Amino acid sequence: MMRRKYLLYLSPILVVSFFLCCNNAPEQKIERKSIDYIRAIPGVNDSIPAEIAEKGKVLIAYSDCYTCHKIQERSVGPAFNDIAKRYPVKKVYIDMLAQKVIMGGSRSWGYPVMSPHPKLSIEEARIMVSYIMSMKRNL
Numbered sequence: 578m579m580r581r582k583y584l585l586y587l588s589p590i591l592v593v594s595f596f597l598c599c600n601n602a603p604e605q606k607i608e609r610k611s612i613d614y615i616r617a618i619p620g621v622n623d624s625i626p627a628e629i630a631e632k633g634k635v636l637i638a639y640s641d642c643y644t645c646h647k648i649q650e651r652s653v654g655p656a657f658n659d660i661a662k663r664y665p666v667k668k669v670y671i672d673m674l675a676q677k678v679i680m681g682g683s684r685s686w687g688y689p690v691m692s693p694h695p696k697l698s699i700e701e702a703r704i705m706v707s708y709i710m711s712m713k714r715n716l
């Protein structure tokens with residue numbers, strides 16, 4: 578008889594602690610992610626001609642990029658500002674990212690997959706990426 582009573586007293590405590598534990602867990606995960614979300618790659622930045630950045634802005638506006646990206650905040654994909662923060666302005670990175678925009682892909686940001694853009698030429702994709710990189714100036 579004594580045991581049952583104990584259980585009766587214990588059960589609300591168990592229920593509450595269950596909820597505490599399981600409500601906390603996802604929060605902690607999100608916090609950890611935001612800390613090491615952007616690992617900036619060190620490197621000296623080259624300059625981006627203003628007219629290239631301007632052209633990239635127009636190309637991006639006419640493409641589907643803004644269905645998944647926002648400038649300031651995360652959306653389906655990372656914020657353009659965050660992409661600008663991560664990569665130094667260097668031809669190797671611009672080429673790599675341009676290639677990725679065309680091929681699509683995942684794994685760099687822990688997000689879902691970016692759709693491929695096979696109709697873009699490598700030159701157009703480079704110009705778009707240059708515009709994204711030019712956002713470094715406003716950060």
Ligand code: HEC
Nearest residue numbers: 640641642645654683684685686687688689690691692705
């Ligand atoms: C269907 C949604 C979607 C569309 C449309 C989209 N993106 Fe993305 N983009 C993503 C996702 C998701 C990621 C993150 C991929 C990853 O984690 O590697 C991403 C990542 C990127 C990156 C960073 C890649 C890296 O490896 O760091 C660049 C640059 C980029 N997108 C540019 C563009 C441009 C330019 C367009 C328009 C032509 C575009 N995206 C359209 C979803 C999209």
